[in-house]
Amino acid sequence: MVLAFLTELGYGFLRLFMNPVFYMAFILSFVLAFRRIHKERLHFHTRVYDVVTNLYQMLIPGLIAGFILYGLFIGLGLMLSEGIIVLLMAVTMLFGLTLRPRFLSPAFVIFFTTVIIVFMPKWEVNHAVLNRWMEGIQVAFLPYLFLLMTIFLIAEAMLIMFQAKRSSSPRRVIGKRGKPIGGFATESLWLVPTFLLIPGSGLERLEWWPFFGMGESFAFIFVPFLIGYEQFQTYDLPVRALRRDGKRLAVIAFVALPLAVFALLYDWLVIAFLGMALLSFCRVALYVHERKQNARRPALYTLRNQGVQILAIVPKSPAADMNVKVGEVIRRVNGIEVNNAIQFYEALQTSPTFFKLDVLDEHGELRFEQRALYENEHHALGLLFVDKPRAKYSEAEEA
Incomplete structure (x- = not known):
């Protein structure tokens, strides 16, 4: 049987x-x-x-x-x-x-x-x-x-x-x-x-x-x-x-x-x-x-007057090893205020081997994250931000 x-x-x-x-x-x-x-x-x-x-x-x-x-x-x-x-x-x-x-x-x-x-x-x-x-x-x-x-x-x-x-x-x-x-x-x-x-x-x-x-x-x-x-x-x-x-x-x-x-x-x-x-x-x-x-309901991910909001984190990137999360806002990079992705990248280049982030979490509390940068690592840390869309997609088209 x-x-x-x-x-x-x-x-x-x-x-x-x-x-x-x-x-x-x-x-x-x-x-x-x-x-x-x-x-x-x-x-x-x-x-x-x-x-x-x-x-x-x-x-x-x-x-x-x-x-x-x-x-x-x-x-x-x-x-x-x-x-x-x-x-x-x-x-x-x-x-x-x-x-x-x-x-x-x-x-x-x-x-x-x-x-x-x-x-x-x-x-x-x-x-x-x-x-x-x-x-x-x-x-x-x-x-x-x-x-x-x-x-x-x-x-x-x-x-x-x-x-x-x-x-x-x-x-x-x-x-x-x-x-x-x-x-x-x-x-x-x-x-x-x-x-x-x-x-x-x-x-x-x-x-x-x-x-x-x-x-x-x-x-x-x-x-x-x-x-x-x-x-x-x-x-x-x-x-x-x-x-x-x-x-x-x-x-x-x-x-x-x-x-x-x-x-x-x-x-x-x-x-x-x-x-x-x-x-x-x-x-x-x-x-x-x-x-x-x-x-x-109002959108959670929007352009900010102060800082850039994290929309996504690329896997196996420097940011993926850090304690940053989707939805949080980066206010400063290496002590420099940033309000868009271009300013973020420029501030990051001021210190090619080390960086420090001022991060605002979803509860409005500010904390600091820092990390060394190594050769051949992702130039933008693997962070994707809310910014002007490169493609002409509307919210209704995606839905």
């Missing part, structure tokens, strides 16, 4: 490499990375993160989330037909072609798949594999999809709270009053591969497992799910904004979780459909709410 179980797991793992979504994830990651770098160079004449960072952020957190979900799905025996998995992957590819990560939220991908399942007419084609897939697309799987959506929304919320901040890219834009402000564009994509059960030959059902499965036999399939997230905001630190957005999504998903479990236990098809529709609506509402907040 153990050998048969491991063999089926191996076959299920190999199916991953037959799935085009797996390869599409890497293409999307590279496209989003090059698009981000292009915008960063337009705004700052330098990039903040490289392409490899995008790839790392897509794979490592997603693999960890997928491993956790693997234990949950295998333990519960969560099952979908092969036809529905193919349909899910087709919808994922369709939404991925938009190059907008927000459309790859499980709330949109799974609900759109559900709408197709409910309203798709019965077709017969002269192809055995396609006929098998079509026969497996049944409304009986709606409660399974409801539970799948709820669990993946919890995973999305956790990834937003703890990982999305690593994908926040700074921007200089023109605000509503025509003045330069700073903001952050977050475009995150996570590849979350995990095992599901599919009805069919392979392993025989045990007396107690799969708990939620159908039929008397089943097989494993390793499915590469994609989770996307997108946000642009100017009124708060990215860490706080993303944590707040993730918590709101987590609350919604955890509230829906008991309903999804009962819908599966008691085969509530209508409740499952309405529940997924409501979750999809709530996901849209969160995006709309954040956008309205961004439009209504």
Whole structure:
């Protein structure tokens, strides 16, 4: 039994490499990375993160989330037909072609798949594999999809709270009053591969497992799910904004979780459909709410009469080793007052081997930071400031 179980797991793992979504994830990651770098160079004449960072952020957190979900799905025996998995992957590819990560939220991908399942007419084609897939697309799987959506929304919320901040890219834009402000564009994509059960030959059902499965036999399939997230905001630190957005999504998903479990236990098809529709609506509402907040609240990153405000810190730069943070204001460099980026660079050149900064934190308290400068280190310390934008982007265009 153990050998048969491991063999089926191996076959299920190999199916991953037959799935085009797996390869599409890497293409999307590279496209989003090059698009981000292009915008960063337009705004700052330098990039903040490289392409490899995008790839790392897509794979490592997603693999960890997928491993956790693997234990949950295998333990519960969560099952979908092969036809529905193919349909899910087709919808994922369709939404991925938009190059907008927000459309790859499980709330949109799974609900759109559900709408197709409910309203798709019965077709017969002269192809055995396609006929098998079509026969497996049944409304009986709606409660399974409801539970799948709820669990993946919890995973999305956790990834937003703890990982999305690593994908926040700074921007200089023109605000509503025509003045330069700073903001952050977050475009995150996570590849979350995990095992599901599919009805069919392979392993025989045990007396107690799969708990939620159908039929008397089943097989494993390793499915590469994609989770996307997108946000642009100017009124708060990215860490706080993303944590707040993730918590709101987590609350919604955890509230829906008991309903999804009962819908599966008691085969509530209508409740499952309405529940997924409501979750999809709530996901849209969160995006709309954040956008309205961004439009209504004053910008945090603005030009200052005294000092220059830090908008971003380039990784592996001298500033990254210092105790300076995004949102803080540098008032003086080597005792010289600075009010824009040019003055900052000029003051920095007055002492090529050592510098001292007067830094005003978010609480209005002044402190001093100092450090030696070494040969071949970043000429501007790796600090990016709120300043006049080099590209003609407005706040509305970024949002």
